[in-house]
Amino acid sequence: MRRHSLPLLATLIPLSLALTACGGSSAAKSGAAATAGSGAKVTLSIGDQKGGNESLLKAAGELENLDYTIKWSTFTSGPPLLEAINAKAVDIGGVGNTPPVFAAAAKSKITVVAATHGSSAGEAVLVPKDSALRSPADLRGKKIAVAQGSSAHFQLIASLEQAGLKPTDVTIGFLQPADALAAFNSGSVDAWAVWDPYTSQVLRTGARVLTSGEGLVNGLGFQVAAPAALADAGRSKAIGDYLQRLQRAQDWVFKHPEEWAKVWAKETGLPYEVALDAVKRSNGTRVPVAVDDAAVVSEQKVADTFAELKLIPGKVVFKDFVDTRFNGNLPPSTTAPRSYGKDS
Template sequence: MKKKLGAYLTNRKIMATALLALTLALSACGNSGEKANEGSADKETRDITIKIGYQKYGTINILKADGALDKRLSEERNIKIEWIEFPGGPQLLEALNVGSLDLGHTGEAPPIFAQAAGAPLVYLAHEPASPQSEGIIVPKGSPIKSVADLKGKTVVLNKGSNVHYLLVKQLEKAGVDYKDIEVKFLPPADARAAFEKGSVDAWVIWDPFLAAAQTATGGTILVDGTDVVSNHEFYLATRAFAEKYPDIVDILLEEADKIDVWSKDHPQELAEKLSPQLGIDVESLLLAAGRRNYGVQPIDEELIKAQQAIADTFFNLELIPKKLDINDAILK
């Protein structure tokens, strides 16, 4: 997979290099040629501000904390980044849908809901599957011992997030109808408060919130995503941005892959770097880091089929209003 990503980025670099060479050749023809080429692709990717959405944790969050992407874009293109934090993927993609963001990252379910809502998003790349990075957690001492025990109980989650699909698939595996539980939709902070107060029976959540709830409350993970869901992290952009600035997309993916390599080999340093920024203790972040896989990978047919299966599942459950074709959100 990394070889495919390398080939993908290399081809894009060759195109960008050829375009830059052509621009320089034309500019060498004289002042009149230089003025004629002021609208070149190179100049179009300078002196702009791009808006990148991120959540607590995930590779883009690590990129923000590291600062390498800011530095490279500033030095090479005089481009500034405006980083905007969101409590979850659905909220991030809602902002992308209304034009408040250019790029961002979410789990596997939010793009489905966003595409169904008409968001002009495209998939850029993804991280490897990390099924253990999300789960259904119950309070310490809970009588609930299996997913089947959730029947008739109240479960809280962030609507439209990756854990929404986890819940659907775990209920299906346990033979429990989705309609046989009461689902409440709350963002992570509010869901954590409800979980600690005991006003819900279970919480479906992802890391690092899952890890933080474990260490702080003594809650028990009923099940995670192992053998049920993949839990991919996706890099996404508006189609207009991806098509106009493919070179910026390439730089983002290159820097993301670099920081992934570092993160995999330095979990302690990663936890210490993120802890003050996220307001989450180092112990919890270390727990989360150990459950996550790293490495930027290209979108391929296997991933498209997997996303299509999620979209079809949500449509059959009437969670989205229309049947989707994931290929409509793929760059050609």
């Protein structure tokens, strides 16, 4: 097959950047670092991903004046983070819309306690710029790379369904981003379903969007806690404070996209231009929202889809894994994502 002109993975962001959208079976990447307030008695163990919430909170000035200690642990993706929560090694962490479904199917001890709603433009099926493929319907009989169990996996399935295709009408290769890009670059696959910031970077190096998740997937991300942490009065109070700080930090990102892009680029090794693209396309569009009935219904659809495809064992009742105590006065989960405008 012909080779495409994309650069090799050396120019792509490190795989450790998998962020909250990703799936897969990668393990925890590093140990913990502490941030403490004077005389703090409560320690909150938080699972994070490189360039994630710790960097965001620090940039927004939200790690100051804590009356509890934060112990950070860095993971390469959502699934192992949720495994750590199930094992009580982590009290809370942020993931995308699909890892909680797989964890729930595995009967993990997890509880969804907070959500954000953002643009799904970064969830995309990419093809080389010179590809003959012009619509999702053209994917029939083609080879597509995607990370199994990721939000991009669900977006791919939804895109195929909208085009009147079934997963069996294409050849899906379950590949993590490093292997997926290599396959995409060599022409071994015809398309790649992936998420931001990978989307933003590859679009700058010789690819185009065949279709995105806008209007197809729910754009939700979640904070997931350990039931044992929620049952502990001190840690539960700390979780409530932490979630409020995240909400303020997300507001800060939208008001300071360039400043956050600089921090994000430094933390992850992303080129600044790519980081800014990803902030404006998806990362900075997120709105803190309630984990309400609409969110539960939307996630139930994700769970049912994967169950029907036999990619998870049995039926998941998503509402059984939700705790609404921190919803407060947050807007509905259907609140429109923030937008930087068509030219952003």
